[in-house]
Amino acid sequence: MPAQVPAPTPAPSTSFRDVPADYWAYEYISGLARFSVISGFPDGTFQPNEPVTRAQFAAILNQAFMSAQPFQVPNERLNATQSSTPTFADVPNDHWAAGYIAKARTAGFLSGYLGNEFKPNQPIPRVQALISIANGLGYQGGSIADLSAYKDADAIPEYARPGITAARAANIVVNYPALDQLVPNRPATRAEVAAFVHRALVNDGRAQPVAATGARWNKAPITTLPTAAAGFSFSADGQRLLALTTDGATLQIWNTQTGALIKEIAAGDQTRFDGAAISKDGTKVAAIAQTSPTNTVELAAWTIEAGQPLWKKTISRAESAIDGGQIAFSHDNQRIITFVNPQQDGASTPQLALWNTANGEAVQSLETSGRFAISPNGQFLAIQIYPNDSSGRVDLWRLNQSGMFEYARTLPPEDVLFWGMDMVFRNDGLLNVLTRSPYDGLLVTWNSQTGARVTSTELPADRSDDAIGLSPDGDSYFFGGQVAGARLGSVRTGEVQDWPHGYRVAFSDRGNYLALMNNNPNEVGSTLPTPSISIYAKTAH
Known part of the structure; x- marks a missing residue:
């Protein structure tokens, strides 16, 4: 019988001496450690580059998705774990991960090999880790054709293509440092599994999105679309x-x-x-x-x-x-x-x-109207209300048990009186409202559940700014105008980058792509380039 490879023994701290703050997966690892989803070794290390065995992966899945407060896994699957579950031939009842493996199998995350084997000590490939999460959490969507974005797309096994497509659409795929390579058949490292699982928790609002260490917007567009x-x-x-x-x-x-x-x-x-x-x-x-x-x-x-x-x-x-x-x-x-x-x-x-x-x-x-934003979980609508006077407000509507929206509350008006308003629900469910006075921008973050103000941040704005945008990851914002030009800023670091022309702006839901229309086609005598849409990406250095 092969030697047992147990789950790591919990370390007393959520920081590890071999995971410095500038390590690419630092925030993923420390985040999951705070949730007690992963842990370190007795010597205070995390060993981020070590492979994860299938048994260890089953244990991580249990801690993340099948604990006392499960999410997304269908209730009927969880209930089924209480009944007798067929065991694998190579996982005896006294195996340290037998219970984890059985629950992960019943819940639809993991399956075995021919001959009713699970191969608990075998390192799990990246492709299996990703489709396991996608299958267990019921992810769908995306297009198989989009896999062509990976240079090594031909290496993705045929059986795994739908699952990888769904995982990619859910934004749980992490490719570091080569963003255009999936490397599907290499064993997943402990750092990579932490990143996959953390992003799945973000999808359900249980964790706040994090930017990879060193992530920064690249001024060179990845593509420019020839359209106005x-x-x-x-x-x-x-x-x-x-x-x-x-x-x-x-x-x-x-x-x-x-x-x-x-x-x-x-x-x-x-x-x-x-x-x-x-x-x-x-x-x-x-x-x-x-x-x-x-x-x-x-x-x-x-x-x-x-x-x-x-x-x-x-x-x-x-x-x-x-x-x-x-x-x-x-x-x-x-x-x-x-x-x-x-x-x-x-x-x-x-x-x-x-x-x-x-x-x-x-x-x-x-029974109301105005520009709106909808929360990621579909539970809240934020609606901008502009009365006849110069003031404005934001009303929150909440989904009731009948599946209809009903008025919940109005945000205090003193923080939303300014003009030039934009708003977006962050991926963690908080609401960001950006307003602009003639000389300053004010970004206020609200808790939709309670109506409480979470943070209030002054941002540099100019009275000429007519392009305003907010990123759903809660970090990036964009101002653009004829006098001050275009600026792309980070709430987290305070950095503001001068940016190429931007007349209209949109961020992707994950906050990793930015689209800018670089000219106003209706502006007479404009000296800016021919109207087109440039796509920019946030990448890790």
């Missing part, structure tokens, strides 16, 4: 970008890594798109469109790969759609949220509504 856009948005993983052309005639879906145009969808005669969004999994697009001369405002959705319409619904008939229309998918892709502000009989009648992504059926029309 009235608006654009990323898929959750940042691999696809939807651009609405400035004439409102076309939706374009681009591969941000290669610059290839994936699909174009035309509005049709006498119709223009007033707002559009791409689903978080990058498989669908939805748009608000207005048709002349009836001024019928419609909402429609399409599948990207086939370019086929799913459905089309009439929202209203109006004199004109005075607001370009805001539209977004919920993070689980089950709902589409829209905000339009049409004119009817000379009066403004703004509308905010939710729709079923699958069939376009109306889910709810809210």
Whole structure:
């Protein structure tokens, strides 16, 4: 019988003498140590570059996902662990990890090999670790074609491609230091497993996103898309970008890594798109469109790969759609949220509504309206309210047990009176609200659950700034204007980088990609480059 390879004995501290603060996975490792998901060795080391055995990986999965307060794993799977579970031939009942392995098997994380063997002492390859988490947590989405972003994509086993695609879409894949190589069949190290698991915890809001040590925005764009856009948005993983052309005639879906145009969808005669969004999994697009001369405002959705319409619904008939229309998918892709502000009989009648992504059926029309943001867990809507005076506020609406949003609270108005507002829910569920006075920016972070102010940070702004953006990772922000130029800043470090031209801005959900339109095509006499969208990446040094 092979020698047992036990789980490491807990160290008394969450810091380890062989994991310095500048180590690339320091924050992942220390974060999981604080949660008691991983631990060190009696000599105070973590041994980050050592391989993880399949038995050790099962133990880590149990601590992270099947502890006293499990998340995401379906209840029926967890309940099934209480019943008798078939054992593996090479995992006797007295094996130190027998219970962990049995639970991980029943919960859908791990399976065995032919001959009913588990091979507990065998190092687990990176590909198996990633698809294990993706399968156990039910991750879906992404496109197999997107795996071409890896130089070693051909090395990914055929059986693992759907799981790796889903893991990539969920942003749990970490490739350090070569970002364009998956190295699927190399044994996963303890540092890499810590990074995979920590990012999965971030997805469920149990951990706050961390930036890899030394991560910084690279001023050289990874791609530049030859198009002028009235608006654009990323898929959750940042691999696809939807651009609405400035004439409102076309939706374009681009591969941000290669610059290839994936699909174009035309509005049709006498119709223009007033707002559009791409689903978080990058498989669908939805748009608000207005048709002349009836001024019928419609909402429609399409599948990207086939370019086929799913459905089309009439929202209203109006004199004109005075607001370009805001539209977004919920993070689980089950709902589409829209905000339009049409004119009817000379009066403004703004509308905010939710729709079923699958069939376009109306889910709810809210008795309020304004620009909005939705939390990653889908539990909160933040809505900017602009009364007739110069003040403004943010209302929070919360999902009730009936699956409908109801008013929860208003954030104290003294912190949201300034103009030039942007807001975004961070990946950890907190709400960031960025406002701008003539000379200063103020970033306030709120706890949506309690309405309590978490932090308040002054940011350098200029009265000419008309491009404002916030990153959902809670760190990056962007200001751009004709006088002060474009600046990309970090809340965490306080660093502000002068940046190339930026007229419109969008961050990816994970905070690792930035899209900038580098010119205003409507600006007369502009000396800036031909309008295009540049894609930038945050990478580790």
